[in-house]
Structure formats: C-alpha cells, structure tokens
Amino acid sequence: MHFDAAREGELPVETVALARALVGYILVHDGPWGRLAGRIVETEAYPPGDPASHAYRGRRPRNAAMFGEPFHAYVYRIYGVHDCFNITSEPAEVGAAVLIRALEPLAGLEVMRERVGIAAEQDLCRGPGRLARALGLDRTLDGGALLLPGPLWLARPARPASEIGVTPRIGITRAAERPLRFYERSTRSVSGPRRLSP
DNA sequence: TAGGCGATGCTCT
C-alpha cells in the first residue's frame, strides 16, 4: 500500500488547528512485521496553558518531548497499562501536543488483530490505548520525528476528511468542558462513551 | 446496552 509522506509546512503548528487538521491524515508504522497504517479519525488538543495537559506543571523527563520541536512523537503510559500516542505542536520550548484517540485501520489489519485480540475492524484502533497496541507504538518511539524518513511517519490524506464534529475531551477532570476533541462524523471507528457524537 | 470496577506502573505531591 502506497502513501505520500506529509511535508514540513503543510500542517499548522498551533495546537487546536493541528488537532483539527490531523483528522484524515494517515499514521504509518513500518517494521519487521510489515506496514501498519491507519487514518486518523479522532484527536484531542492539549494546548499551552491547559490545566489538563501534562505540560501544565512544566518540563519533566516524561514530558520532555512536548517541549521539543513540533510534529514529533510524545508517548506516555497511562494507568500503568496503556501507552498513548501524541503528536507535538507549537514551536520548541512551548509544551503542547495533540492526542491521537482513534484510527480507521488501512494496512496490516491481520497484525493488528493478532496484537489486540479483536476481530471487528472498526474496533481495532478505537481508543488511544488500543490504537497504540495495534500499531506497536511504545515509549521507545517517544521524541521521534514524524515528518522525516523513519519507522513512524505521517502521510497525506488519500481523501479529504468529511464533516468534523467537536466535543469536550474524554476522561479528564480539569478543564473538562473545553471543546477540544475533533472527530470525523461519518466513521464508526471513533471512541468515547456511546461514541459521544452529538 | 449501560454502568461499575479492578488491573497496573509510573509521576508528582
């Protein structure tokens, strides 16, 4: 399966704009298992100054990637069990990122099924923890560039995103009401309680 | 179908 690599300059650096723009883009992970890829259908913005953001209390070893260059990976472990994948935003030294919450699987579905242990295609990459497991995204990828040649990279949308919905973010307690979650309305591959699709 | 809850390992207070 062929994908066109995204290039520097075609995506906005500002966090909320980036979260919206990323819907439709394709995340590709190449490795010994072959090519795994999925179309981004759900994101959440964690902009500068956001009390729900890991960067809110300043730079730490764990969140250092958030303060690095934009368009790099930020991977962290949550609840001791799941890894979550983010794309950094804003210029260097500004701590911010976009959480990728769901993908529509495009390539390597058999490998994903093996890893996740689920058969239903629309469930393979639904939810941030499952998505990371399906694509094999772990903390060894933390800080890696996504717009340069490498194992993990972003590709241009094969087709533009259809109508994009906006809701509050899922599973947080601080600043929980801010409308910073973006998702493609037409897909079944989005996460959240009852898919949270008003 | 919807809601409750335990697992599990950090990080930060």
Place this chain on the structure above:
DNA sequence: GAGCATCGCCTAG
C-alpha cells in the same frame, strides 16, 4: 500515597 488524556470483563436489566 494519591491520582491518572484507559480498557475489558462482569453484572443487571
């Protein structure tokens, strides 16, 4: 020692 940007299993209805 608490809390967490989650998931999957269990139960009730």
